[in-house]
Amino acid sequence: MTTDSAPVSNFLRTIIDNDLKSGRYQGRQWAPPPSPAAVRRAGAIDPARIRTRFPPEPNGYLHIGHAKSICLNFGLARDYQGICHLRFDDTNPEKEEDEYVHAIIDMVHWLGFDWVQDGTEHCYFASDYFDTLYQFAEALVQAGHAYVDEQSADEMRATRGTLTEAGTNSPWRDRPATESLTLLREMRAGKHPDGSMALRARIDMASPNINLRDPVLYRIRHASHHRTGNDWCIYPMYAWAHPVEDALEGITHSICTLEFEDQRPFYDWILEHLAELDQLAAPLPRQYEFARLNLSYVVTSKRKLRQLVTEGHVNGWDDPRLPTLAGLRxxxxxxxxxxxxxxxxxxxxxxxxxxxxxxxxxxxxxxDPVAARTVAVLDPVKLVLTNFPADHAEPCSAPLNPHDPDGARRKFPLTRELWIERDDFREEPPKKYFRLFPGNLVRLKYGYVVRCTGCVKNDQGEVTEVHAEYLPDTRSGTPGADAIKVKGAITWVSAAHAIAxxxxxxxxxxxxxxxxxxxxxxxxxxxxxxxxxxxxxxxxxxxxxxxxxxxxxxxxxxxxxxxxxxxxxxxxxxxxxxxxxxx
Missing domain, CATH: 2.40.240.10 (Ribosomal Protein L25; Chain P)
Structure with a gap:
């Protein structure tokens, strides 16, 4: 796809320009993901100057807000001779479905983007990295950077603290690494029920950033995954998986919306500690945040969109009233x-x-520059040209698009009986009403000037027919077209030839x-x-x-x-x- 216009500078482009100028990512290696340190160092020099990614969770249909991220990430990769990955962050088995995967692929393609470079398809899934993520988790436990906590979710929430009060250490925080490793392996083997244990990072329960107060890395979920089935019963939290996925794919610029800004210190903590443990190779990805799209008169929460669909307020995810890309299309x-x-x-x-x-x-x-023109009558009332021959069809034509007046033309007949918009007739017109009313002259667009002579009503007083007489020498495109000046023109279709x-x-x-x-x-x-x-x-x-x-x-x-x-x-x-x- 080619760009629609010249790129406009913004703070992200400035960051990328500076990174390329400084050589931050020059000479880095690339290998097909997942690529931990040893694999990456054995790879060839990355042919992409930068790598970005669009990482939707397959738990719903894409909406207009996602379009901004798609255009940004794929657009930056295109403009800087880089590659943008499509990555499905499928770490929540209870909400994700293959239907959403296919719908997301369809919409990104529809917007004009793809993820194929030199014959290689850069479409990935977080579930492709489950084994690697788990190995990294064990490495963090062995190094003393993570521990298995047996507090319930409610107890963790209660001891987390507030924005003004520090959190409280878990009673399991100082358990030996060997004990945590044993329990983690038992969690992996399915020996413990949902919610009984969780793996947490050991950072700082007094940190002013709540996201650094020993965040959860893994939780137990005995649920079937849309791709891995029942192979796993522990699943990584998004905040843990996301930076690791970026690193395993060799992403250079991880571009997120502003709600992830507070997560950036944890993003960096994970990558830096895994690099220290020689699990990841430098250079590491960096996260940058931009303002998300907030559009008036819509909701973009997937939960609320799903509610609109499941409760029947709309007719499916592609209902034309929804802000989903399928609905907009x-x-x-x-x-x-x-x-x-x-x-x-x-x-x-x-x-x-x-x-x-x-x-x-x-x-x-x-x-406007490309759409073909045609006429439709949405609220029809019949116009009868009382002096027009009943068996005659006058050929008329108009440009298919007025921006190309010498191009293709569409052809249609003018007959005695026509359909016009009901709003184009008033028996008693308001001021500055220039369409049909008794005695007034109006042009039938692409046809003749007509003089309104009256109307016919039914028993309820509703207008069922408008009557008029056409002026024979006033047809559009003829010398007499300008002989009579009129202030109004209306559209019409032949009643005998119109398409319902x-x-x-x-x-x-x-x-x-x-x-x-x-x-x-x-x-x-x-x-x-x-x-x-x-x-x-x-x-x-x-x-x-x-x-x-x-x-x-x-x-x-x-x-x-x-x-x-x-x-x-x-x-x-x-x-x-x-x-x-x-x-």
Missing amino acids: RRGYTPGAIRLFCERLGVSKADSRIDYSVLEQALRDDL AEVRLYDRLFRDAHPDRGDQDFLQAINPDSCHVTQAWLEPGTQAEPGTTWQFERLGYFVADREESTTSHPVINRAVTLRDTWA
Whole structure:
């Protein structure tokens, strides 16, 4: 994939520039992971100038927040002639599934990135390193840097201390290394029940950083893993596994979001102690943090997204109202729009909240130059041209895209009976209303000027037909087109030739800009009007192949639903309106 535009400098690029200038990573060796010290030192010189990684946990579908990390990590590797690894941090067997692995791979590819370099596929799993992680844990125990604690989780929590009070040493903290090693091996062999023991790092229970108060490295979980099955009954904690995984893969720049900033001292402690024990080879990875994406009118917590799905508030992980990448794709968002959005956000250390309209504008800007135009009538009422021949079909045409006026054209007929938007007629118009009302002149776009003569209503007083007369010498593109000046133009489709379609008008899922702030119930902020389904009419010739995107003139950008649209039954999703109408 090529970059969308010239890279914009940020603090991470400055760090990488300085590292490359100083030669920090020059001459380092590379070997396929897992690569502890002996393996790494026997490897060839790393062909990648830098190595980054995107490390999702396969416990849900990727969302728009992940897109920022994907674009950043893969983008930096691309721009610096490096390699970005896709790594699945699958250390929690109770929440992870192969379904999520495949969905994540699909979305990263869809965004335009891959992890293949010179024929080598750099896709890895934390579970690939379980044996190595365990060997490193034994090395820490033997060196006196870790111990087996028999306190319960509640007891550990109670003795951990607070932000202002130091923690209290575990009664098992000073047990001999040989005893801890025996117990660790018993844990590994499945001889102890869940929660009865844990392996902890021996650091400093009085540290002002709570993350250094003897954090847990391993916990007992008799649970089947989606890749290793029942081979293991102890699983590494993320904070322990993450830095080791980075080192085993030869990552140079480990880029995380700001919530991991307080974990960085523990990240460094692990790597430095394993290097001292000759388990890891220098140079060691370094962690850097950037502000995560906080987007208004959405929730990105996987737990809350899962709740929306499992409780039926939405129709699956790819529901077009969700901020999941699968949902955004089905909604009609393009990879280019999401990359443009992430590029416009930039990279900083300061947390901020981005309004949803910024994402919507990125989609408009990406689609406008390329999207084919067509006409759709979403709320139809019939317009009858009373003086137009009943058996005549006047051929009309328009550019497929106005940015290429000399390019392909679409063709459609004008007939006596047309469908127009109900909102394009008012029997008693408000001020500055320039569309159809009795006596007013309006242009049928790409067709003739017409004069409204009245309407027909049913017994309930609803307008069922609008009547007008066309002016024969005013057809668009002819010398008489400018003879009569009109202030309004409306879109239309021939009633005899139009294609019936189901159109889903999606809007934001939440009414509140911050639906999950504080202790409020985010479900109470759900927008009851987030999806309105209408039976619409499309311009003849519109091919609703799944995934096809158009601009419906005057209405917005729409896409044929990837899952449900067929030629015989088009199902169309609104991606975004032509302008921001939420306010």
